[in-house]
Amino acid sequence: MAFSVDGLVSGLDTTSIVKQLIDIQRRPITLMENKQANLIDQKAAWQEVSTRLLALESSSNKFNAPSTFASxxxxxxxxxxxxxxxxxxxxxxxxxxxxxxxxxxxxxKSQKSSSNNFASLTAAANVSGTLTITPNGESAVNISITSSDSLTDIRDSINNSAVGDSAVATIINTGSQYKLVVTSIDTGTANSFTISDVTGGSQNLTFTESQAALDxxxxxxxxxxxxxxxxxxxxxxxxxxxxxxxxxxxxxxxxDTSAILAKVQDFADKYNALMDYVREQFTYEQDQNKKGALFGNVSLETIQAQLQSIVSGVVPGLNAGNSGEFAFLAQVGIKTDNLNQLVIDEADFKDALRDNFSKVQDLFVPSGSGTYTFLAADGFAVGGTYETQVIDSGGGVAALQMRRSGTTNWITLTQNGNFASGPNDTDLEGVLLRTGTLTVGDPAGSMKVTVGIAERVSAFTAKYTEHSTEGLVFNQNRTIEQRDKELQIQIDDLEERLAKREDDLKARFVNLETLLANLSSEQSYLDSQLSTLSKGWK
Incomplete structure (x- = not known):
């Protein structure tokens, strides 16, 4: 209940005193509310990071495979x-x-068979009997016609029958008469049909082939x-x-060098937009004591470092010293400036495409060659040269193993018929090979595997943004939300305690005023008694 305890007797501004005392004790809450505001800014910043990561992923998906890169x-x-x-x-x-x-x-061309003339669309056609249509290579379809059926009814009966999947009936207005025309839906001699005449009524329904089916x-x-x-x-x-x-x-x-350039330029634009925003988060303006919401965030630094390494470093498995092979983007006119922005020299890039298309493509998309036919690779696979061997995995069942040069561990691939795939969380994650039939003791061989920049960026950005415990952005938001809840619990607890403290202080000041009032009353009584005694002595 709200009430005033301003000093009626003491003259003290007790409302102001209580407010100042509570404000002092409220400072921890203010600090926690400021932290909550910072958390809101951090969550908004992570949402923007996620949006820009998704845009980069979408752009990289437009040319992360040979079929999408090669316009x-x-x-x-x-x-x-x-x-x-x-x-x-x-x-x-x-x-x-x-x-x-x-x-x-x-x-x-499609086959077209047209009927004799009829005077009306809707009047009874006076045709009676069975119309038989036989699509090429299929069973005959019999359509019953009665004398009361109009030309429109006959058309609809054809279209609603089983023959409707192979041919369609329409009505042509010749000027003063109407013809029923049956046309094969698909062109070619394989889609021709035969159609019978109907002669059981007072008027016949006869057909003439007006257009033969042609290949x-x-x-x-x-x-x-x-x-x-x-x-x-x-x-x-x-x-x-x-x-x-x-x-x-x-x-x-x-x-189409222009189309490919447009895809790569869009990729560069999306990458640059992300890196611009990351740089903003890491900026500190000393004169204004202002910094980004994610200033010093280790997870954001990880994203920045990994993506910069992918786009500016050597593509694993490629070697610039091998027969003119390109191994990094700068060799084809795509360079990184002092702000870590991708800058494309259009002339150099188009020249590289015209002169060494396949080698430029290898920079962006997964590729491979060697003992077996390379089909695909995940963005988390590790490019390089691999030894291959076929072992007995048990009971005489052949299994393909591969080992990257410079490592000691053999990786056993999963065999499915004539195909072998690399297991997750290994150097061969997502690698798919066509092996044909394997036999224990097949000669040792080798495979060269490369994972292009576009596929690697696509894989990493997808992992950053996935909605699971594996997703870096997801985990950051979850941590922020948990911290916000913890702060709110502490704030609510302190607010409750301060409310009780405020009530207690107000009660104490009320008691003080009551005590002072009583003392004042007693003083007045004593003053009165002393005054009476003083008069009696005179």
């Missing part, structure tokens, strides 16, 4: 004098640079090719061709 440009030089487009072509990352002469002699015919470098579709994606590895008309020309593919 290719494609074009078609048309030989047709009329300028009509013969074909269009798109290239994936796996297509090889080169050119191909194309001659298109026939486009793939696409073309030559590529004088090699004849036949396809059921005008979309061709299995002739040139990694390329998709859309045939559009009859004619000829030349398809060419080349490394």
């Amino acid at each position: 290719r440009s494609s074009k078609f030089l048309n030989n047709n004098s009329n300028g009509g487009s013969v074909l269009s072509v798109s290239a994936g990352g796996s297509v090889a640079s080169g050119s191909y002469d194309m001659v298109v002699t026939q486009l793939a 696409a015919n073309f030559t590529i470098d004088n090699i004849s090719v036949t396809k059921s579709s005008n979309t061709v994606s299995d002739v040139i590895d990694g390329a998709t061709i859309e045939l559009e008309t009859i004619g000829s020309g030349t398809i060419s593919f080349a490394v």
Whole structure:
């Protein structure tokens, strides 16, 4: 209950005195609240670090494998004098640079069968009987038609039947009459069909093939090719061709240096944005006694040091002294300035791509060669040269082992059919090889494994931000939240004790005023008695 204890008798400003006494004892709470405010700033800073790490991870994922790194440009030089487009072509990352002469002699087409004329869409067609449609290589589909069915009803019956997966029925308005047209959904002779006439009613339903099913015919470098579709994606590895008309020309593919540069520039921008923010956190402005929320944070220093080591150091497994092999980014025009920012010399980078594409690619994506076929590697794998041997893992079962040069421990890979994979938490984490059938006693061999910068950055940033005890940012936030809870418990406890202390002080001052009032009353009584006695003596 709020009440005033200002000195009615003593004249003391007891409210102010109590407040000052409580404020002095509240200083530990103020210090803890300041710590909580700092924790809020730290949590916000870690959230920003996480956001920038995720942006860097997303950027690195755009070119951390051969299929995503190797952007290719494609074009078609048309030989047709009329300028009509013969074909269009798109290239994936796996297509090889080169050119191909194309001659298109026939486009793939769907079969179309059209009916005789009908006067109305909705009136009874007076057709009665069974319409049989047989898609090529499939069972016949029988569709029952009654004399009351309209042309629209017949169309819907066809489309709702099992034949609807292979052909579609539509109605064409010829101007004064209507025709039912059945068209195969897919092009090519393999997708043709047969269709019967219906002659059981007062009007017949008869069909004429207005367009035969045709395959696409073309030559590529004088090699004849036949396809059921005008979309061709299995002739040139990694390329998709859309045939559009009859004619000829030349398809060419080349490394799209501008597209690759754009990916690498985006990667550099995201890396620089992260490093900028980290540098802000480690800045101390002495004249203003101001520093970043994460100033001196060891975990943030770890992130900074590891990422700087990855992007500016030598890629493990690569050696710049081997046949012009690139081993670090500076060799291809990507350098680190005095603020640890990545700076790209576009001309040098494009020159390196044109002259040594595969070697530049190895800087960014996992690669390997040797006794077995390299397929993939995790960003935590350790690049280098490995010895290989095939051992008896028990009962005559063959198992592949690998040992990195300079180490003593053999790593046993997990065999699954013709493939072997490296176990987690080893130098071969995520490594996948095609081994074929292994036999105990196979000759010893060797493998060279490299893990590119983009894949390593992707793996490390993913681990920093994962929502588990393995995630560095997650652990930092969890520690902050736990510390905040501990401080709040202490604050609540002190607040409760101070509230009791304040009530106690107020009660003491009330008692003081009461005592002083009593003393004042007694003094007045004594003064009165003394005054009476004094008068009696006179």
